[in-house]
Amino acid sequence: DIQMTQSPSSVSASVGDRVTLTCRASQDISNRLAWYQQKPGKAPELLIYAASSLQSGVPSRFSGSGSGTDFTLTISGLQPEDFATYYCQQANSFPLTFGGGTKVEIK
């Protein structure tokens, strides 16, 4: 099984900050990676797919990069509605797996 490791597990940031979240796969997954945002009590929502493609309707301050085993999600200019938990997920092979999540908190 492919293990997905996210770091940090939590980060404190202020509105307007640039935040970078990291996701590492235990083996090469090419660009078969997605990022999701989850707010408390809500279902996750797709932000980024294929490592760097922005899902329709997602603000352009979100961007993704990486390939192989190392990936990043960057939020450029953090907004109040961005405080949430972010998960990465690999779609390279079954079983599909998620990272443990990174919680972005208000400083």
Next chain:
Amino acid sequence: EVHLVESGGGLVQPGGSLRLSCAASGFNFNTYEMNWVRQAPGKGLEWLSYISGAGLSIYYADSVKGRFTISRDNAKNSVYLQMNSLRADDTAVYYCARTAPDWFAPWGQGTLVTVSS
């Protein structure tokens, strides 16, 4: 608008069974793969099962293999998760999610399953 609505959650005793349903609307259901994903209280996301559009290809996570069964009825635009031999650690919010084409979008609102005596 694409919409997924789960139902069937509730309180069940350890060893019991439950059948979850997910009703889809707003898209050509039989051309899309579907999944079940769960989230234990305060924990992360765990993928459970996948079914192809025609129902011919199915995968499970090891944690539920042999206990849970995914199925679909394309005439009813619905996907199901039959859960048997439930344990306390199956307590979670269960989500259905469409695969489009390889990523989960959208997700339903979730249904809570509590396994407790």
